[in-house]
Amino acid sequence: MATGITKREQHSQDAISALDFYREPTALPPDNAEVTLSYPNKANRSDIIKPVPRRFLIVDGGNTTETSRLPENAFVLDDNFFVLNELIRENVKVNLYYLDPPYGTGFDFHSRNLEHAYKDSMGAAAYIEFMRRRLILMRETMADDGSIYVHIGHQMLGHLKVVMDEVFGPTNFRNLITRRKCSSKNFTSKQYSNINDYILFYSKTKSYKWNKPGIEPEQSWIDREYPKFDSFGRRYKLVPVHAPGTRNGETGQPWRGIMPPAGKHWQYAPTKLEELDRQGDIHWSRNGNPRRKVYWSADKKMALTDYWDLYRDAHHQSIKITGYPTEKNLSMIKMIVGASSDEGDLVIDPFCGSGTTLHAARDLGRRYLGVDASFSAAKASLHRMRQGLEPMGDYVNKPVKKADSLPLPLGDEKEEQRCGFVVDSRLFAAYPDEIRDLSEI
Template structure:
């Protein structure tokens, strides 16, 4: 089964849900080991509080029991080459963060090798911090003879390190094949204008087609079957006599003067272009104004994934991204007619991908595994992992997690829903999530936070049904008037988990200015819900 998003640790998901030799192409963009916090780092809208951000989870690449266990699993895997390399790295590096990163990557690469078809390929996206170590691990897992390319992607402009060293501006993509029969579709760049002018300067009369003249002589002079007389001269020709005569009759063979060696026309519009090399400078990074940008700092351009998928898979093939983040790989796979599997360890990422795919492909059908699908599974998550439950609930209402969380006091804010009621000014709704017992004090605290933050709206998500006193106090906070639409929205809204599973969402004016103005003009006094 394909077109599935899995929430969970990719090691577990690979072992439990992905069959041997069932995947045609793997792209993975794991967190880089660069002493930074990884995965999701959401920021508030442009012009808002730059500190309004959240780390979905902190850097987990530390040497601990989990890393030790990963090291032992590589030892027991039967892949002696991979373990030999990993053990040598441990002797060199010691038990530090980099070694933890490599141990946990090694055990996952072994699983990825298992699920890849003999005709499959893998692309590992990394930065120069650990690319040399990862290449050795890949040599151990796949075999050094399966290495194809170290692709350099110029991902950004030079950073400000010029006073100490050459600034870093590239990422690395390590490309490996499972076998010599791996799928390969060459990719080409359009010829430059200067190249066209210098190499295709001839323009055909009548058609206006640009062309250049190619050599008709055969470089191998020992070809008796291709040695014959043509246009008054005997040569070893590139083509058979029958093909040469046909091309001449079709006007494709040109002789500039009697006695001159004829040449053939190569039309510009029949050329595929210039083959891409292993240095990619033509795909710019996503800037703050990019239309496809989702506010995910490690988001990769769609064009980057489209090139990889087009080159190393065919329509209908299965593409796997085990660190799918904001879903660029699965988006590109769907766009190019591939099947796909995506895995991520945060509910925020899965929720973001669900929204992204549904908006980009309204008619798409896909399945989500591992996320709460009913009230009972949501309650189970709340009991097991309060933090992930909170992140899941926030993702359902499309809220951005606040910066407090497990690191410290969050100021009574679990998340923020940013919205623009008039299409211009950004407003916020404070979101608070409770998986346990609740009471009127919670409503009072949320009302105080709304006042402190200057937020016109607040959303209280609760696993338990609210009491009448809670509903009374929420109603007492009043309503917020949307001047553009004339609608009134309850300022403090209570949503239960049961209502979320019934597809009820916060009453928030997520409309742009033009839509709101149109709605107001068409208002008949019975204003509908604007989404």
């Protein structure tokens, strides 16, 4: 080893040259290269956002009124491509999109009374392009501080993450949330039991609305997290007073002759640490290590992580739902609406199915618009928004008395807030009787 390098280093160099010898003579892509999916018939963004003229009718019993602007607080029966395209023309700014599109399962879905609800059987490339076109329209209509949540299964998750990075930019990716959708099943296939689905959360820009959500902790969590009591009987826990990373400023200086541990800095300047100690908020261990006391208070909430175990879909007969297949958990969507929009904001669900998002948005004082192409979804959404929800079992087998429905939360404002019903005029021309029937709900 005349070169002064060790045998091990020489071995690594040999291994690298051997790899170089076999490597194709093509350079690796530059670090800032965009990653995109490639497939036939991938449309240009400029073609996707071009206006597609459509006429919309507000249907109210026997009356139809043509409207030049989509009303708010309404359900629209149409392919969402046309509605999203119309929103661009109307320069609408959407604060929050939640969507739960078909997952690419390869199945057809029926409601609990066996009515056909929707097809989910596109090929992979067609599915991805179908979604990409709509995501481009959604981005175009989002407010600068808006957010989008896309609920999806494992089937297309990987593809959609790449598409959303392409459309929204990878720096606007916020979370990949795993939601536990059901309890463990009696699973017999030769693979692991599938109990989760996923939510891709993106914002339009880095400056987006965020009302930090929290959940009420259970007593066992409080006991575990805040195990100590001070002389006044107040619960507290001990947390470090240092944080990772070295600093040259005040927080990197000794406090009471003690340096922060190697590779760390004090969380506060020594003057602030002195003040905390004077207030009795520092606990000194027998070895002389300081830690800070953090007190429990009843308004403290547990921060939500990106694993959601609390929002499973309806699983027993007493829960009130619409009976529409793949209906999502109302509390989960309320949490999302609360976290990513403010009162009076506009929330849109372009694949709204039974109208869970509309229900959540209305309960939380947001403006809303739901779109679905399925007549069965129109029936479920309008029924839910106008008549309330029904206990699951009863809804399937027998008509439910109005008194059994959940009351509309708006009391006297019921008429004023009645969910509107809008259809694409071409649909109305093809199915006038069915659409009039739906509008009577």
